[in-house]
Amino acid sequence: MILIMKQEVTENQLSPIINKIKEKGLGVQVNHGKDRIVLGLLGDPEILQTISFKSYPMVDRVVPITNSYKLTSREFHPQNTVVDVDGVKIGDGSFVTMAGPCSVEGEEQIMEAARMAKAGGAQILRGGAYKPRTSPYAFQGLGEEGLKMMRKAADAHGLKVITEVMDEAHIEVVAKYADVIQIGARNMQNFRLLEAVGKTGKPIGLKRGISGTIEEWLNAAEYIAVQQNFNILFIERGIRTYERATRNTLDLSAVPLMKKLSHFPVIVDPSHGTGIWDLVSPMARAGVASGADGMIVEIHPDPVNAWSDGDQSLNEKNYLQMMREVTILTKAMKQITEQTKEEIVC
Amino acid sequence: MILIMKQEVTENQLSPIINKIKEKGLGVQVNHGKDRIVLGLLGDPEILQTISFKSYPMVDRVVPITNSYKLTSREFHPQNTVVDVDGVKIGDGSFVTMAGPCSVEGEEQIMEAARMAKAGGAQILRGGAYKPRTSPYAFQGLGEEGLKMMRKAADAHGLKVITEVMDEAHIEVVAKYADVIQIGARNMQNFRLLEAVGKTGKPIGLKRGISGTIEEWLNAAEYIAVQQNFNILFIERGIRTYERATRNTLDLSAVPLMKKLSHFPVIVDPSHGTGIWDLVSPMARAGVASGADGMIVEIHPDPVNAWSDGDQSLNEKNYLQMMREVTILTKAMKQITEQTKEEIVC
Amino acid sequence: MILIMKQEVTENQLSPIINKIKEKGLGVQVNHGKDRIVLGLLGDPEILQTISFKSYPMVDRVVPITNSYKLTSREFHPQNTVVDVDGVKIGDGSFVTMAGPCSVEGEEQIMEAARMAKAGGAQILRGGAYKPRTSPYAFQGLGEEGLKMMRKAADAHGLKVITEVMDEAHIEVVAKYADVIQIGARNMQNFRLLEAVGKTGKPIGLKRGISGTIEEWLNAAEYIAVQQNFNILFIERGIRTYERATRNTLDLSAVPLMKKLSHFPVIVDPSHGTGIWDLVSPMARAGVASGADGMIVEIHPDPVNAWSDGDQSLNEKNYLQMMREVTILTKAMKQITEQTKEEIVC
Amino acid sequence: MILIMKQEVTENQLSPIINKIKEKGLGVQVNHGKDRIVLGLLGDPEILQTISFKSYPMVDRVVPITNSYKLTSREFHPQNTVVDVDGVKIGDGSFVTMAGPCSVEGEEQIMEAARMAKAGGAQILRGGAYKPRTSPYAFQGLGEEGLKMMRKAADAHGLKVITEVMDEAHIEVVAKYADVIQIGARNMQNFRLLEAVGKTGKPIGLKRGISGTIEEWLNAAEYIAVQQNFNILFIERGIRTYERATRNTLDLSAVPLMKKLSHFPVIVDPSHGTGIWDLVSPMARAGVASGADGMIVEIHPDPVNAWSDGDQSLNEKNYLQMMREVTILTKAMKQITEQTKEEIVC
Missing domain, CATH: 3.20.20.70 (Aldolase class I)
Incomplete structure (x- = not known):
């Protein structure tokens, strides 16, 4: 999961969200883009979903990485099912x-x-x-x-x-x-x-x-x-x-x-x-x-x-x-x- | 129900559709518009719905008159329900x-x-x-x-x-x-x-x-x-x-x-x-x-x-x-x- | 053009709208459906469009009969244009x-x-x-x-x-x-x-x-x-x-x-x-x-x-x-x- | 800009895309998610837009970080304009x-x-x-x-x-x-x-x-x-x-x-x-x-x-x-x- 912060957010404002992430046992990578901070979250997607990141006013967008479907996906079963x-x-x-x-x-x-x-x-x-x-x-x-x-x-x-x-x-x-x-x-x-x-x-x-x-x-x-x-x-x-x-x-x-x-x-x-x-x-x-x-x-x-x-x-x-x-x-x-x-x- | 015929349809082509309407015991009124014939069908809406008028190639559009909901309508119950x-x-x-x-x-x-x-x-x-x-x-x-x-x-x-x-x-x-x-x-x-x-x-x-x-x-x-x-x-x-x-x-x-x-x-x-x-x-x-x-x-x-x-x-x-x-x-x-x-x- | 009246409208309430139609030199046919009155308007579509029928509270729906495009229509030119x-x-x-x-x-x-x-x-x-x-x-x-x-x-x-x-x-x-x-x-x-x-x-x-x-x-x-x-x-x-x-x-x-x-x-x-x-x-x-x-x-x-x-x-x-x-x-x-x-x- | 790779993509398949990014003078950060690789691109957004990343079959999704509008944005002008x-x-x-x-x-x-x-x-x-x-x-x-x-x-x-x-x-x-x-x-x-x-x-x-x-x-x-x-x-x-x-x-x-x-x-x-x-x-x-x-x-x-x-x-x-x-x-x-x-x- 990727969190894109609002433009005005600075690194030292991130502690509440980073604490929450760590509290859940997840990893986090802080990326400084040209004009925004982007957080990359690492760990179990199901745990990631237990946090409502958009509730934090500093978060602009939340981008999920993993699809929620698995057995249905082509990755799970590369051949056509007949x-x-x-x-x-x-x-x-x-x-x-x-x-x-x-x-x-x-x-x-x-x-x-x-x-x-x-x-x-x-x-x-x-x-x-x-x-x-x-x-x-x-x-x-x-x-x-x-x-x-x-x-x-x-x-x-x-x-x-x-x-x-x-x-x-x-x-x-x-x-x-x-x-x-x-x-x-x-x-x-x-x-x-x-x-x-x-x-x-x-x-x-x-x-x-x-x-x-x-x-x-x-x-x-x-x-x-x-x-x-x-x-x-x-x-x-x-x-x-x-x-x-x-x-x-x-x-x-x-x-x-x-x-x-x-x-x-x-x-x-x-x-x-x-x-x-x-x-x-x-x-x-x-x-x-x-x-x-x-x-x-x-x-x-x-x-x-x-x-x-x-x-x-x-x-x-x-x-x-x-x-x-x-x-x-x-x-x-x-x-x-x-x-x-x-x-x-x- | 109103049937709007295609532009090129003439009155003497209408017999199959008019026969079908009469066969069901419904009334029909033929109106000659400026460049189209329009049929007004009279009778029980539920019987009207048993005919698929759009299946007739001569029909351009079918316009229903009556709403299918009744008890829910304001007409049925003019006062607000509390x-x-x-x-x-x-x-x-x-x-x-x-x-x-x-x-x-x-x-x-x-x-x-x-x-x-x-x-x-x-x-x-x-x-x-x-x-x-x-x-x-x-x-x-x-x-x-x-x-x-x-x-x-x-x-x-x-x-x-x-x-x-x-x-x-x-x-x-x-x-x-x-x-x-x-x-x-x-x-x-x-x-x-x-x-x-x-x-x-x-x-x-x-x-x-x-x-x-x-x-x-x-x-x-x-x-x-x-x-x-x-x-x-x-x-x-x-x-x-x-x-x-x-x-x-x-x-x-x-x-x-x-x-x-x-x-x-x-x-x-x-x-x-x-x-x-x-x-x-x-x-x-x-x-x-x-x-x-x-x-x-x-x-x-x-x-x-x-x-x-x-x-x-x-x-x-x-x-x-x-x-x-x-x-x-x-x-x-x-x-x-x-x-x-x-x-x-x- | 067809005007479908509201369900509760009775014939003797129609005079304002019928007068307006006649004033414009258009014809009108009053049809009594099972539970609604429907008016069929006859005459030049361009004159018909000069009246805002939906402004009359007694009108439920207005159904146009004629397409506004002409030269583009298949009726105007039945063969394919190459x-x-x-x-x-x-x-x-x-x-x-x-x-x-x-x-x-x-x-x-x-x-x-x-x-x-x-x-x-x-x-x-x-x-x-x-x-x-x-x-x-x-x-x-x-x-x-x-x-x-x-x-x-x-x-x-x-x-x-x-x-x-x-x-x-x-x-x-x-x-x-x-x-x-x-x-x-x-x-x-x-x-x-x-x-x-x-x-x-x-x-x-x-x-x-x-x-x-x-x-x-x-x-x-x-x-x-x-x-x-x-x-x-x-x-x-x-x-x-x-x-x-x-x-x-x-x-x-x-x-x-x-x-x-x-x-x-x-x-x-x-x-x-x-x-x-x-x-x-x-x-x-x-x-x-x-x-x-x-x-x-x-x-x-x-x-x-x-x-x-x-x-x-x-x-x-x-x-x-x-x-x-x-x-x-x-x-x-x-x-x-x-x-x-x-x-x-x- | 963030690039989310397809699930089956491995790090050693990334070289064409990473070379392209470097060739344009942009920075790149490779993140290994639970089941996917995610690339964070750093540098001028206008240069980033000159590469069509979706043309690379290995790319699943492209997530832009920066808005394209600037003068219109609240970030640019925090007070209401009167x-x-x-x-x-x-x-x-x-x-x-x-x-x-x-x-x-x-x-x-x-x-x-x-x-x-x-x-x-x-x-x-x-x-x-x-x-x-x-x-x-x-x-x-x-x-x-x-x-x-x-x-x-x-x-x-x-x-x-x-x-x-x-x-x-x-x-x-x-x-x-x-x-x-x-x-x-x-x-x-x-x-x-x-x-x-x-x-x-x-x-x-x-x-x-x-x-x-x-x-x-x-x-x-x-x-x-x-x-x-x-x-x-x-x-x-x-x-x-x-x-x-x-x-x-x-x-x-x-x-x-x-x-x-x-x-x-x-x-x-x-x-x-x-x-x-x-x-x-x-x-x-x-x-x-x-x-x-x-x-x-x-x-x-x-x-x-x-x-x-x-x-x-x-x-x-x-x-x-x-x-x-x-x-x-x-x-x-x-x-x-x-x-x-x-x-x-x-």
Whole structure:
């Protein structure tokens, strides 16, 4: 930890802060910069955090050195982690598609959606049985009945299942039917829920919070990882910005950045990322090109009549077209990977 | 609901959308604007929401007319709601202070904090026993032991208690010791938790989400209100913006805006709103002047050694000074209220 | 324009507003929704804008129907506009690269940068001679000397020139040396400058403002277009968000969105969009895949010693590698375009 | 400047970076933290900035120590600067009101507005003659004619004049009629304009940019101050955030923060800060309580017919009521100041 003093602070004013540091058994190095004194603190970061240095009026800024996340960091695990979703590998260089409706609405709808998903090449079926809705009067999901329907539809078409859990009480039932448990954007920092899903050992799809920073997202994953669950998928789903022409702003630079800082796979969600169906395909393509390990996308047999998120759902025709485009780009990305294997990039 | 068509759309292209509207038993009015057709839809808003109008390529924009929140709205309840916290009235024109440390750290610390709080004129003791922390390695709170200590300290000084609950599993124990249950910023849209605390019937302090919109906040309150719990306190605690010179940006315009749109009291949190101890007093004063019904503020007997949020906590001297200033401004605000009673503002 | 009244407003309270509307010679349609009255106003939008409807306490919301931009809109010009930069076509389906240093630093540096740019396949040389710098003490650019050096370097390697102009006083000299005049992010709403560069008739690279909305950006282009200059290139360079792990958040969804709303080409700037050199290549690739018409990228013979923006500049090796990747993706995108020509997407 | 190395970097990998530092004649101190090496660089900050340390792959983060602004900083000038606007003192502990319409619309309107402004106690008349408008088709201001009318109206009522200048070409004419030259939010980083108004020596009202950071704002002032013009007024007018229920988010914490970091007065603009007329009074009051040196507010004899910003303009009745409230709060603030004079706040 580094402490940058205010400009007017002189060395003989430092004793209270230096005494406090020494009292805690920490080391300190006093550096005289051109016009400021800078203290370098040495010792256990967890002890360092027990002192509120900003409470000292003489301190201008506090700069932490160490990241608070460990197991999630690329330093801890230099190789890519490959997450195995009951045989579907994510993070091994392939591009995995998860597709399905926002909500499970009934047996027929989810069966038809699963057929569509499979026809386009998706390997995992998405769908919500427990829905986080802004208004208490909006449709809240079919619950366990929905889970059953989704499992049946997925099995009928050789697909895996990803679905969201919103509270601890439903983890058991969700884990029974799902292959990947999704933590939604509103729950990225629902820490008790993170711990609880961590304990299931199941693959966890961890969506970035509505205004989650990269650092908070990495720390949220750490809550799962400390439960010895290393089956984590980061899902970039767009962040809240001043721009309201799109539902969210899809932050694709998070893909290479997260892959640089962490070893877990990164998935993009162009549906929530834009909120507008005719922007989904371009952003799916851009997601592939950014180096993502997969995508999760909303499709619906009949978007006009979808009970939720119809605006951003693709119908069959548009979905199949998008998947053809994604396939072409996936091949191009493979060509790039193979080419760079023979080269060394500084 | 209003549908604004794309510019090139002509009346005879509207049949699919008009048929769909009629099929649902809704009325429709076709308006020919200068260069666009606009449809006014009439009928039950809940049925209107079952159609994804943006899925029709001819639709440019969808404008909802009705708010999704009802019980929370000023229209539903034109008078101010006064929340009674075991005898302490909030929303009756007085200004109520809640003060205390970020975390309960031990019996002595919370007892001392309660003494300080009382000395400055606070009526409610704040303190965390279950702490939402970005990192799993940070101090997570003392749990029920902390609650007990806080209750004891509050009782010893004639104070009420507000404390946060983070998950359903702890609602019962928190409700046992606390007078007001706080929902933290990260849980503003933890809908199951909102429903569950709603059911307790206790006063609920509902913090605005880290990037919660005014509309989402009102809808979050609606989740509590539909449980027939009308003891809701909105707490403005700053929002996340691009500006990082302060921890958050305290949105004081939310105070008069929420009071215009809703009947529940609004409390400001200048500690989290700024994150910097020497900005707390000015923002507390500004909170009073904005028309808030109270404030919640972090104080600590020894901020330098606080286990959390020491940077934004006031020591006794600064807290007492702030309270003197707040008292002067509260009186000025009372003078304004009395003066305007005799006048009619357009 | 649509006026949504407050819930409690009854028809016989509407007379002041209706009288005002009629007084201006406008038409009005009164619609009774389920629980609110909605007024549809008919007539010239410019007259509509002369009334401040929100000043009437009975008005809840005002919804405009018509966009304020016209010449810039896709409705006005349904085909893509192809901008011709002295023989280099932008917007015709190809992907054009503009590359060069942040600042022109000297003859040798810009000559070497031009050689690099050309070697990688760029067609336009970028470089700043007038630099907008946060601090008055930072290097402000070489001015006309820099322009001369850049022109010479570009000519020596068969490249065109794009460079920024910051104030009206320098338009003439910049127009003398440059093929494309760039308006920087800080000047997106410097309206007098927009008008003045519009009058040159030269191609204009209009960067999105640091927090420019899509609508403001389109309107800024309109300031140029009303000067009868239709040689406009939109440059998405990232927007300011709460996330500070990257310099800006590159909003790639703006590419398909701007191409839907306007007919002018869209260029991406992965250098400013990320601010971190090793994120530039992935975002350049994603830019291609999003459907952009080109990119503008910072390269430098020796980034460590760059006088500005060295952090986000690519050295020769990395730039050439990026260009190989971009070429592969450009081919893939061409394959997609050809394939979809034979299909009809709903 | 401090360089934090990546975790895996060892001391013997540091030679390229250390050689570069020494080559520039700078000193370097190598600190071995618990799990990282940290370099402290010593020497002239301007030389330090000529090296792009982030270009070295071994560098994780670069932490600057010194602020880039100097003349603007509180360290440079510990006492408050009092700006003298032709006899009206700003920054001396009083609260100065600037009031008037958004745009000058005609002789009668501005004369009537000046009468209103004076009646409420304002000392400075605001009004726009050159208007920055999002759309080129919107009213752009009356130009010099408007300036003349405003000067006449101000003189008739014993008021000073503040008005915006948008480009260099109009500085001379604006300076002729105005007592304070305003730089609008869109021009906070129009650096050539800042230099040019700096040279006039006139008081400058420098609005915070639409998404200007505190640091950028201080640096923008530095562009004026380096012209030896120390008559700077910072105007907080709200920042752009994700929240669109208000036009902007008025960041009142900027008032005490700017006064801590700089010696120039700070003015609040509750009109643009909220964009909604009935939020203006509460935010004006909060502005007083936050410690601002004054406010600038939009009033209009007939807001419904205002040519611009009618939505946020106060009519006479509401303006006079607001001024009564502001007066009460100003007295309360004086009481606080006098009281604290006798005390020492830690």
